[in-house]
Amino acid sequence: MRYAMVIDTLKCVGCSDCVVACQTENDVPIGYCRDWITETVSGTYPNLDLELKSERCNHCDNAPCVRCCPTGASHIVDGGIVLVTPEECIGCGACIESCPYDARYQHPDGYVDKCTFCHHRLEKGQLPACVSVCPTKCMYFGDLDNPNSEVSQLLKNRKYKTLAPEAGTDPHVFYLT
Amino acid sequence: MTTSRRKFIKISALGLGGVAATTSAINVFGANSYLDDLVKQKVSKEFKRTATYCEVCFWKCAAWTYTNEEGEIKKIIGNEDDTHCEGRLCPRGTGGVGMYTDQDRLKTPLIRTTVNGEETFKEASWEEALDLIASKFKTVIDSHGPESIALIKHGSPGSHLEHLYKAFGSDTIAEPAYAQCRGPRETGFKSTFGSWVGSPEPTDIRDTKCLVLIGSHIGENMHNSQVQEMSDAIDNGATIITVDPRLSTAASKSKHWLAIKPATDIALMLSWMNVLIEEGLYDKAYVEKYGLGFDELKEHVKQFTPEWAYGITTIKPEEIRKTARVMAHAAPSVIIHPGRHVVWYGDDTQRARAMAILNGLLGSWGRRGGFYFKEKISVPKFPQPKYHHPKWGWKEIGEKYPLAEMGITSEVLRAAIPSDDNKYPVKALMVAGTNITKSIPDRKLLEEALEALDFVVVIDTMPMDVTGFADVVLPECTYLERFDGIRSATNRHPSIAVRVPAVPPKYDSKPAWWMAKQIGERLGVGEYFNYDDFKEVIEWQLKEMGTSLEEMEKIGVKNYPRKSGPMYLNEDEIYQFPTVSGKIEFYSQELKNLGFDPIPKYTAHPEPPQGFYRLNYGRAPMHTFSRTANNPNLNDLMDENKLWVNPKVARILRLKTNQEVWLKNQDDVTSTFSIKVRVTERVRWDSVYMVHGFGHDNKKLSNTYGKGINDTQLISKVAVDPIMGGTGMRGNFVTILTENPHKNTEI
Numbered sequence: 001m002r003y004a005m006v007i008d009t010l011k012c013v014g015c016s017d018c019v020v021a022c023q024t025e026n027d028v029p030i031g032y033c034r035d036w037i038t039e040t041v042s043g044t045y046p047n048l049d050l051e052l053k054s055e056r057c058n059h060c061d062n063a064p065c066v067r068c069c070p071t072g073a074s075h076i077v078d079g080g081i082v083l084v085t086p087e088e089c090i091g092c093g094a095c096i097e098s099c100p101y102d103a104r105y106q107h108p109d110g111y112v113d114k115c116t117f118c119h120h121r122l123e124k125g126q127l128p129a130c131v132s133v134c135p136t137k138c139m140y141f142g143d144l145d146n147p148n149s150e151v152s153q154l155l156k157n158r159k160y161k162t163l164a165p166e167a168g169t170d171p172h173v174f175y176l177t
Numbered sequence: 178m179t180t181s182r183r184k185f186i187k188i189s190a191l192g193l194g195g196v197a198a199t200t201s202a203i204n205v206f207g208a209n210s211y212l213d214d215l216v217k218q219k220v221s222k223e224f225k226r227t228a229t230y231c232e233v234c235f236w237k238c239a240a241w242t243y244t245n246e247e248g249e250i251k252k253i254i255g256n257e258d259d260t261h262c263e264g265r266l267c268p269r270g271t272g273g274v275g276m277y278t279d280q281d282r283l284k285t286p287l288i289r290t291t292v293n294g295e296e297t298f299k300e301a302s303w304e305e306a307l308d309l310i311a312s313k314f315k316t317v318i319d320s321h322g323p324e325s326i327a328l329i330k331h332g333s334p335g336s337h338l339e340h341l342y343k344a345f346g347s348d349t350i351a352e353p354a355y356a357q358c359r360g361p362r363e364t365g366f367k368s369t370f371g372s373w374v375g376s377p378e379p380t381d382i383r384d385t386k387c388l389v390l391i392g393s394h395i396g397e398n399m400h401n402s403q404v405q406e407m408s409d410a411i412d413n414g415a416t417i418i419t420v421d422p423r424l425s426t427a428a429s430k431s432k433h434w435l436a437i438k439p440a441t442d443i444a445l446m447l448s449w450m451n452v453l454i455e456e457g458l459y460d461k462a463y464v465e466k467y468g469l470g471f472d473e474l475k476e477h478v479k480q481f482t483p484e485w486a487y488g489i490t491t492i493k494p495e496e497i498r499k500t501a502r503v504m505a506h507a508a509p510s511v512i513i514h515p516g517r518h519v520v521w522y523g524d525d526t527q528r529a530r531a532m533a534i535l536n537g538l539l540g541s542w543g544r545r546g547g548f549y550f551k552e553k554i555s556v557p558k559f560p561q562p563k564y565h566h567p568k569w570g571w572k573e574i575g576e577k578y579p580l581a582e583m584g585i586t587s588e589v590l591r592a593a594i595p596s597d598d599n600k601y602p603v604k605a606l607m608v609a610g611t612n613i614t615k616s617i618p619d620r621k622l623l624e625e626a627l628e629a630l631d632f633v634v635v636i637d638t639m640p641m642d643v644t645g646f647a648d649v650v651l652p653e654c655t656y657l658e659r660f661d662g663i664r665s666a667t668n669r670h671p672s673i674a675v676r677v678p679a680v681p682p683k684y685d686s687k688p689a690w691w692m693a694k695q696i697g698e699r700l701g702v703g704e705y706f707n708y709d710d711f712k713e714v715i716e717w718q719l720k721e722m723g724t725s726l727e728e729m730e731k732i733g734v735k736n737y738p739r740k741s742g743p744m745y746l747n748e749d750e751i752y753q754f755p756t757v758s759g760k761i762e763f764y765s766q767e768l769k770n771l772g773f774d775p776i777p778k779y780t781a782h783p784e785p786p787q788g789f790y791r792l793n794y795g796r797a798p799m800h801t802f803s804r805t806a807n808n809p810n811l812n813d814l815m816d817e818n819k820l821w822v823n824p825k826v827a828r829i830l831r832l833k834t835n836q837e838v839w840l841k842n843q844d845d846v847t848s849t850f851s852i853k854v855r856v857t858e859r860v861r862w863d864s865v866y867m868v869h870g871f872g873h874d875n876k877k878l879s880n881t882y883g884k885g886i887n888d889t890q891l892i893s894k895v896a897v898d899p900i901m902g903g904t905g906m907r908g909n910f911v912t913i914l915t916e917n918p919h920k921n922t923e924i
Contacts, residue, residue, distance in 0.1 A: 011408045013396030013426045015798035016814045017268040023810060024252040024274055030809050041424075045823065045858045046436035050429035133254070135265045135401055136408035 002144040003079040003117055005131070006151045006160070007054055008176040011138035014039060014052030018130035018139065025118065025129035032105050034115040035130055051177075054130065054139065057082060057103040057115035058163065058171030065095035065104065073111070079143075080172060081119055086111040100167040117141075144172070224251060227679035228733035230259075230664045232333055232656035233269040233276060234801040235354070235376065236401050237664050238262035239734045240270060242657055242679035250277050250657060250679060258734045260402060260668045261377065267399035268799040268814065275808035276638065276655045277683070281879050283640055283652030284684035298650065303687065303695070306649050311699030313632040313648075314345070317604045318700075323347040324567045325604040327589050331611035333661040333676075334636055334653055334689035337711075338609050341693035344705035348570030349592075349603060351584025353616040356903050362515045364580045364901045365529025368765045370542055371755030374515045375667055379551040381744075382406035386546055387507030389418045391442055391532065393516035394425035398796045400517070416507065418500050420445060423793065423821070423866055424859040433500050439791050439864055440522050440782040440907065441490040446531040447779055448486035449501045450478040453538050456498075458505035460540030467754065468537060470764025470775075477776045489779065508539040510546025523896025523905035526580070527777040530765070534777070537761040543746040552741045554671035556663045557721040559714045561705050574601050578902035579771050585902040586617050587895070590626035605632040609689065610653075612641035615803040615870060618892035618906050620846075636689060639807060640877040653689050654682035660690070660711045663718055669744060671737040673722070675715060675729040773900055782896075782908060784863075789843065789910035790826065791864035794888040803870035806881040818885035819855035820913070821866040827856040830913055839914040840886060844893045847918045849874065852886040865911065 014037045022034050035056035042049045059082050066074045066082060073088035074095050084095075084104075089111035096104045096112060107113040118128035126132065131139040142149035147156075151174075154160075158176045165171075226241040231253075239259035243251045253273045257264035266273075286306035287298035301309075317325050323346035328338055330352050339350055363373040382388060383406040395407050410417070411430060419428040420435045420442060428434040437445060453459045454475050464471050483494035504511050513535045519525050541547025571584030574592050578585065593603040606626075617623060627633060627646045635647035644650045657679050664674040682688070694706040708714055716726045724735055746752055753759040757767060769775035785791050799814040800806060820840070822832055832838065837851040850872050860866050871885030896905030 010430065011411050013404065013430075013798065015268050015396070015399055015404075017266070017271055017798075019814060020268045020272040020799070020810050021252075023813070024271060030813050033813075041858055043858065045861065046424070046434065048424050048429070048434075048858055050424060050426070050859070052426065052429075133265055133271055135262075135267050135399065135404045136396075137265075137405065138408065 001079045002172070003059065003081055003122070004142065004144040004151050004172040004174060005056075005117070005128070006140040006154050006174045006176060008138040008140075009051050009053050010176065011136045012052045012054060013136055015135065017133050017135055018054045021129045021133040022115070025121075026116070028113070029108055032107070032113070034103075034113065053175055055101065055103075055163070056130075056173065057099075058101055058169065058173045059115075059117060060172065061170035062168060064098040064100070064167075064169060068094045068098045070094065077119070079122070081117050082114075083116055083119065084112055084114065086113075100164040100169060101171075227677050228256070228674070228730055229253075229657060229676045229679065230674045231266065231270040231273055232661075233273050233805060234399070235332065236261055237666075237674070238266055238270055238401050239664070239674035240266055240273075241733065244679050248680055250274055253657075256674070256733045258732065258736060259674060260670070260672060260736070261666060262401050263405060265401070265405065267401050267404070269399065269801055269805055269811060270401070272799070272805075272808060272810035272814070273657065275810035275812075276805075277657045277680070279639065279808055281640060281807055281877055282638055282655075282684065283644070283650060283686065285652060286685070287644075287647075287650040289648045301649075303685070306651060307692070307695045307699060310634055310649055310696055314605060314696070314700060317631065318345070321602060321604050322568065323565075324349055324569050325602055327351070327593070327603045327606045328609065329353070329586050329589065329606065329611060329613055330609040331616075333656065334610040336662055337690040337693040338607060338636070340705065341697050343564040344697055344702040345700050346565040346567050348567045348572075349574065349584070349589060349601075351571055351586040351589045353586050353611055353613065355583040356581075356585040356587060356901075357520055357616055357618070357906075358518050360520070360581070360583065360901050361525035361898055361903045362517075362519045362529040362532075363582065365526045366515060366533045368526075368580070368768060369530055369533035369537060369756075369762055375551065377402060377666070377668065378515060378517075379549050379667075380512050380514060381510075381546050381549045382512060383409050384510060384546040385410055385415050385507070385512050386510040387416045387418065387504050387512070389420070389504060389511065389513045390427050390431075391420040391446075391514065391516060392521070393514050394421065394427050394795055395514075396426035396430070397798055398517065399798045416503055418503065422861045422864055423795075425795070433496070433503070435490075435492050435496060435500065436861065438489070438491045439793065439861070440784075441779070443524065443528050443531050443777055444481070444486045444489040444779040445492060445497065446528075446535060447478050447481035447777070448483045448497050449504070449535060450474065450531075450538060451481045452483060452498050452501035453505060453535075454478060456502070458502065459538040460508055463509070463540030464538060467752065467761045469758050469760035469762050474534065474763040474776055481779070489781075504535075504539055507546075509541045509544035511539050511541050512536070512547055513539070513541070520898070520903040521905050521907040522782045523898050523903075523908070524777075524780055525898050525903050525905060526900040527774060531777040534763055537763060542761070543752070545745050549669060549744040550741065551667045551669070552671050552739050553665050553667035554673060554722070554737050556665050556673070556718050559708075559717055561707065569601050574603075575902050578898070578900065581901045586613070587619065587622060587904055588902060590617070590622055593626040593630050595629060604630065605634075606630050607634040607636065608643055608647075609636040612637070612643050612803050614642040614646075614874070615887060615889045618889055618904055619895050620890060620893065636692065638686065639804070640875050641803065642874045645875060651692055652684065652686040653692070654686035658682040658686070659688035660715060661688075663715060670739050672734055673729075673737075674734045675719075675726070677730055768900070771900075785910040786843070789912050791907065792840075792842070792888060792891055792909045792911045793860075793864050793866045793907060794869045795866065797868040800868070800870055803873065803887075806870055806873060806884075807878040809880060812880040815868075816881065816884055818852060818868040818871040820852045820886070821855050821857050821860045822913075823860050823862040824856050824858060825862045826865075827854070830915075832856065832913065832915075836915070839916075839918050840891055840911040841914055841918070842891045842893060843910045846891055846893050847914070848872065848886045848890060849919070850883050850886055851917065865913075
């Protein structure tokens, strides 16, 4: 089992529904977020390209946040999901500095928080909140170890990229382009 | 009220402090989220879900409101059986929680009063507020008749108040959704195909091969099922053609983005017609069978070649030809989308007609992948006495505009200003569910009308700017806290949805149906409110429809099979269009008889003078007009609008991204607040762009007060559509000020 998320940038309209769905699902305090939208414009008018995409923790196989965590609060669980155990977290922020995706934030309650791939939903057989709510259905989630899963098939048949590949983190959020 | 009329009151007001201290639902956040997760897994099993449909916009997606054991609203999730959302709400629907939790909500009735010469609001009891409204309304009814009491409304609360108005004998009712939004396209399509486009639009985007968007920015407007279907169309390999001076989100998904010079769309469409006809690409069988006036159309568009259009639109002739051929190739599975907010330049009905004619030439009306024949189920009327026949109403007020089919808000406001030739004096006004300071342009007219009115009531959930002009403010509870009418959807097949309160109303807020009933009883028309709870009305209606509230509470949405026949025309079907002629009218005798162009013409519109830029405005996916700007969840996603400026302009004016600027328009109207610049290639050099709905004046909107600019404030020039009274708003020009023009004045 290796969980992965695949996001189709050709369909994403950058509406931020994923952001607010995560906020209500995970009680993320107002003013913070576990996922967010980026917009990239290239070219000059009227020969332009616009890419919109939803970003979050990449649940890396080679996760710098886990390596640098002094207490072991940041750890990897089955399926490759990177989690933080709040009661073991001392809020030192080393992981925030180490993350090439800027995916972590200091929760006002004193620990570091980030995307969990909605681990609590997966256990109940539900998709992550962001995936389940997306009006463009541009987000896919599943098991990369299963060659027949939707995510495996998409990565087999479509062009894709990952973010900050130069960081060597082996990320598990993929963007179809 | 005799005080100096309607000095704008910023609802910081007397005595509100005590109420504001009520416990905040925002405090539910926090604690240890991981432990919470563990707890939640237990708790989530005990989440209760309650059926509702969303009121954050007019799409009205059916949804489930989830509450925990403490009765707190935790989340709102789309109903999977609903064709409006297919189980996926948009960000505003998901963030609808914030409509409920917003700490700035109106909490108690307010009455305008004067203390030490200062106008302010005092908190009032419901009795006091409702008695005052009834007595003021009675005074107007006695002296001028019930017709002189007007209603400007939007959404679900509006329909309850419309019932009240009709009960006491007034049909002086209007909503910005018509003359400030989609009115022209309804008239334009009706004069061509015989019927309104209506809402939701019966565009078969799911199955289309070619979607043509003219200034319509699906994806930034989150008209939910359309956004979803556009995404499906992308998956299916459909071609999208977008005509927009700005690289909208939809334009960025398009194979062909035609970066048109603003205000020239009709010229482009005439040249498309020229290509379709001259190259013989139109649907000849369809046009021959269903069309009327094709020869006149052919003659008319002969001169409008792509070369002619190039000089006007700046779109290259080969691009015009290529896109016309793409459409013809996809036909009849092609949609020239009618758009939604279409009040641009004053010839908007004609522009909508040009769109309709193109659809007619391509044979897409009544065809798979074009426009389907929609169907809805009618909800039986609860047994009540018949309404009175008012002596005059919205129709007479708008009589200058022969094809107006709903009230024109700006004409209703004009009728409030006394003059010798005003035959339809409006004396009192109720505003419900719409912030008219931002939804209706021409602030001068608005202020003059509000100044002249004897009495103004505003009903809202939030202290929107317009509440500052009220004599009485009534706090409505949010859609999550009330019953409302049954949503009957017009779609591929009929469906109904119910709204059931998930929690009791917070503070001292009440549902609009209750307010309508209370006022109605005080006005002596209680027989129209023959129920104690609106729930009884729904229960009766659902029973009549073969279901029950009990069943609907469990399923939320009920889908019905079609009864009106197929969604599309059959091959060789003999079909009567509901026009006068029974045909698709390429040439409109009706328009001709009324003195209007029977076939659309291109008219040049004013262009920005030196140093000015056309003010364009639009939507952001996470906001609905101005009503969500203060919603804590949605404000968190976008808390201000920005002024989009082309880099060339920025270079000349030495503007930098995030620099604060002010705007002044052609009539010397200066923006109250500043706006941050966003230098971007996504806009043309001749226009600037901002998202509508920001720049709120009311300090009580603590999340959004003073953030960004209110585009409506700068829309002082209105180009009125002579056919149906729409208020064209895209002909205003602004210059950019880098120094604060209000430095020495207090705002």
